Amino acid sequence: MNKKIYLDNAATTKTRPEVVEAMLPYFTELYGNPSSVYEFASQNKKTVNEARDLIAKSLNAQTQDIYFTAGGSESDNWALKATAEAYKEKGNHIITSKIEHHAILHTCEWLKKQGFEISYIDVDENGILKLDELKKAIRPTTILISIMFANNEIGTMQPVKEIGEIAKENDIIFHTDAVQAYGQVPIDVEELHIDMLSASGHKLNGPKGIGFLYIRKGLKLSSYVHGGGQERHRRAGTENVPGIVGLGKAAQIAIETMEERTKEEIRLRDLLIERVLKEVPYTRLNGDRTKRLPNNANFSFQFIEGESLLIMLDMKNICGSSGSACTSGSLDPSHVLLAIGLPHEIAHGSLRLTLSHETTEEEINYTVENIREIVDKLRSMSPLYEDYLKKNHIEID
């Protein structure tokens, strides 16, 4: 297949042409600063607020509670650092999980250096948070629970409603990193008792460099970027009008097409999972079989290493990603795969494939066939496979 098969939509997505089209006038014609007085510029204030309103409605939130940021990492940093700062009189304890994105984990490490105490809650073998451990971890000094909506590597969706209820009962602020989930699954901040939520534009076929943080009215978070009065004095800086317009358009399409789109993604994802598990021996699916993002599949192929697999897939025009150490630049494989209990050597042999609305059945079948051939080839080179076959007296041709 000469066409590129892009199965790394959890890393980033292609910006939809409709989104680009919606953004374009805001570079060359409607480029005015929304804070300016004259008509063509001040119109942009309205445009920005229309996007804000659309996003708020998609979450069943209030319009003024959506704050635009430069993306998921900024939203996560803001949520954690500002909550820690604002509520330090109440306590210094924060609860999160072992499988969060590094935007959360590294912010927590930094907060620890500032004197905060962090509890990292375990997940089960499918990556689902242990709610009993969460309950036990709560202290009178706990000010924040931050648990991701869905995991970026293994796609597992968390019991967000239960977590929200636990937080609410204990009068603790609940933040969720929904970067992978927003636009993929329905989210209602009222029903789920979410106080803060991070999302990013480029994960839902919008532009890069734009995201938002939902902050429930009444939370006393201070300004993250000091300067002008934009974003209700909480995040200074001239609004990224084209980005906001693009994010709004992308969110609108993602919400409108969600049901139909994810139904097809789930069909193709399940085809991929079923074929790989059936046709490639010594393989496991990482993450929960059903409580997972519609577009996520994550496998571990025993006896082989992920980077070799990725390079060989790339030579067949297939783009994927891996949790192996060699792809992360460290000696340890993915913290998520270790947290669900995989031994190091199994974690090294992982492959994540994430679909989009453009993925076809033909692409999935082509991918499975190539995975089968490449895994075979790499195993024939693997001393671990050789040892396994000898140990179990298995003869292969």
Added chain:
Amino acid sequence: MYSEKVMDHFTNPRNVGEIDNASGVGTVGNAKCGDIMRIYLDIDEKGIINACKFKTFGCGAAVATSSMATELVKGKTIQDALQITNKAVMEALDGLPPVKVHCSLLAEEAIHAALWDYAEKNGIVIEGLEKPKTDISETEEEEVY
């Protein structure tokens, strides 16, 4: 990320396989870090390495360095094989990204480990050869899915 030579040796690795009743076998690295290299040597009575094969679990650079190391070792005397450094393997591959230099060290160690095994089997001492440092960690049990 990789040079053309690395890609060539990764996608068409030379000397993959095993040698039955090999004169020496060396395995280095461990699965925990994601790299294991095993080198088989066939050494004749004159001390010439007639054949060299490998099996490797690891990234593209690990496979390519193993492949290149086996090419460099073939036809050499034991003493000449001992002189092959990780630098020589890297140079022969037109370089490696900095994070992958340890793969070339592993290749050098694998050759040494195979020579050490040969010396032990034959009750001889190879001048200049020290006992290799690393081996597969045997503490973790295999799991099969």
